[in-house]
Amino acid sequence: TGDGRVVVAGGISHETGEVQRTALQWVPGAPTWTPLPDMAESRAAGAAVGLADGRAMLIGGTGQGCGGVEMLAADGSGWSPLAPMGAAREQHAAAVLPCGKVLVAGGFDGSSVLKTAELWDPATGAWSDLPPMARERSGAGCCVLQSGRVAVVGGFDGASSRHDGEVFDPGTRTWQPLPHMAHRRSGFGLVAVAGGLLAVGGAARDHEGNVPPAELFDEASGRWLELPHPMAERRLRSHVASIPAA
16 A cells, blocks of 8 residues: 555465455554455455555455455555446456556456456546457556556466567557567566566476576567576466665
């Protein structure tokens, strides 16, 4: 969230396999996680974004809330329902634009992988359709570039993982292609860094059994560059964050 709190909600219980609606939060400096009120719907494989005003949105997912959206109050006092998306989605990409609007793209609706995209406007509380991406993608990496554009990269198209990507320009409301990564990836971490993007994890081992290295996209040259040192372990559905210098 915008105030530095970390909220974890929903998911699948490791013990029972059931989809959860419980939630926890951690406040910087606190020694433990503390419980929050339960969500109205059980959900997993949804998307979560933190807004600048301290609220948190849980968007879609499996379970009862596949198309629904809930908002956690800034003071953590409870969840309130928001207008549902136009399409049910799980494993979709989501990002908060610099203007405060929330973009979702792709995902899986229970029968098909999607390439559609939607935009939530906090001023109206409504979702509106955006132009679709060129390709279907679930489990894609997503982040906001320093330019304010939104990159959606890789993902699974229903047949295989992809190594291409697309970038959405909020000003022109258009998608443009990105160059291909060296490795196909889905369920991986993607983060904006100075001058480009960093893709970590997600891809399968290559033919020699090696773990593919992380890749860095340099916007100036328009090229993906493999980093010299692969991680020791393969990681699927990993997360990555860029921490600002103190």
